[in-house]
C-alpha cells in the first residue's frame with residue numbers, strides 16, 4: 001500500500017486535517033495496523049515540499065492539529081496517473097510455494113504432505129476472512145473478499161500441483 | 176432436541192468400502208462428525224465425496240465397514256428403516272434444488288412435514304415462516320419453473336431445514352449459482368443451521384464455500400484425508 005498516494009487520494013476528496021486523514025486511512029486501509037501520527041505528518045511534509053499539497057492557514061484554537069492540507073494540481077495529476085495504472089500482476093505467494101514444492105520434490109521430501117499442510121493453512125485463513133465477512137461491515141467484506149479470491153487461486157494451484165506430483169517428481173529429478 | 180441425542184459424535188464412518196461393479200468408490204473411508212459442527216467434505220472429482228455422503232445418510236449401504244448415527248449402527252438397517260431415518264432425522268439439499276415442479280414453492284417447503292405426518296394447514300403455515308427469513312417473501316405460490324436458480328436453491332434450503340433435522344446433508348448446494356448468489360445461500364445456510372443446532376455435512380469442491388464450514392476433510396481415492404486444521408473459532 002502506497003501511503004503518500006493514498007493520502008493524496010483522501011485529500012482529492014476534500015481538504016483535511018492530519019488527524020482526519022489518519023482516522024480514515026486506519027479505517028479503510030489500515031487492516032489492523034494503524035498509521036503512526038509521525039508517519040502521517042512526515043509524509044504530508046514531503047508532499048508539501050514536492051508541491052503535491054499545500055498547508056492551509058493554522059486555524060484558531062489549541063491542540064496540535066489545526067492545519068488543513070489541500071491537494072495541488074500536481075498532486076491531483078500524480079494521483080490520477082497512479083489510479084489509472086494496473087497493479088503489477090505479481091503471483092507473490094505462489095512463487096514461494098512453487099520454490100518449496102520443486103525443492104521438496106528434488107530433495108525427495110514429502111511434497112504432498114507439504115501441499116496438504118499449506119492447503120489447511122490457506123483454508124484456515126479463508127475461514128477467518130469468511131467470518132469477518134459474515135459479521136463485519138460492507139467495507140470489511142470487500143477487503144475480506146479480496147483476500148479470499150487470492151487465497152482461492154493459490155488453492156487451485158495447490159490442488160492442480162498435488163494432482164500432478166508424480167509427473168512433476170519425474171521431471172524435476174531426471175533433469 | 177430429542178431425548179435420543181447422545182453426547183458423542185453424531186455421525187461416524189469406519190472402514191467404509193463401496194464399489195459400483197468393478198469401480199471402487201470408497202476404499203476404507205473413516206470420518207467422525209461432531210454434533211453441531213459444519214463440516215466441509217472436499218476433494219477432486221470422482222474421489223468419492225458424493226458416495227460417502229450417500230453412505231452416511233443411509234441412501235447407499237456400504238459393502239464393508241460401519242456407519243453410526245448417534246452411536247447406533249445404521250448400515251445394517253433395512254430400506255424402510257433407513258428411509259424413515261432420512262425422513263425424520265435428516266434434511267437434504269442438492270446442487271439443483273430438485274423441487275417438485277407440480278407443487279408451489281410453499282408446498283415444496285412443507286413437503287418433509289407432510290411426509291412426516293403433519294396436518295396440511297400446520298405444515299404450510301410453518302413452511303411460510305421460512306420465506307421471510309430467506310428473503311423469499313411473495314414467492315410462496317410460484318412453481319419451480321417460475322423461480323430464478325438462487326430463489327429455487329433458497330426454497331430447497333428451506334425444505335431441507337423446515338423439519339429441524341439433526342443433520343443436513345448438502346452436495347454442492349451452490350454449484351449451479353453465481354458467486355454472489357452462492358455466498359448468500361451459504362450465509363443463510365450457516366446461520367439457519369447454527370440457530371437450530373443442525374449438524375451440516377457440506378460436500379463441495381469450492382474452497383470459498385468450504386470456508387463457511389468449521390473445518391474440512393479431503394477425500395482422495397476413496398479415503399478421507401484428515402490432516403486438516405483444527406477448528407478455528409466458532
Ligand SMILES: Nc1ncnc2c1ncn2[C@@H]1O[C@H](COP(=O)(O)OP(=O)(O)OP(=O)(O)O)[C@@H](O)[C@H]1O
Nearest residue numbers: 195198199200219220221222223224225226227380
Ligand atoms: N451410480 C454409479 N454407478 C457407477 N459408478 C459410480 C456411480 N456413482 C459413482 N460412481 C463412481 O464412483 C467414483 C466416486 O464417485 P463420486 O460420485 O462419489 O465422486 P465425487 O467425489 O462426488 O465426484 P464429483 O466431484 O465429480 O461429484 C467415481 O469413479 C464414479 O465414477
Ligand SMILES: [Mg+2]
Nearest residue numbers: 224225226346
Ligand atoms: Mg459428487
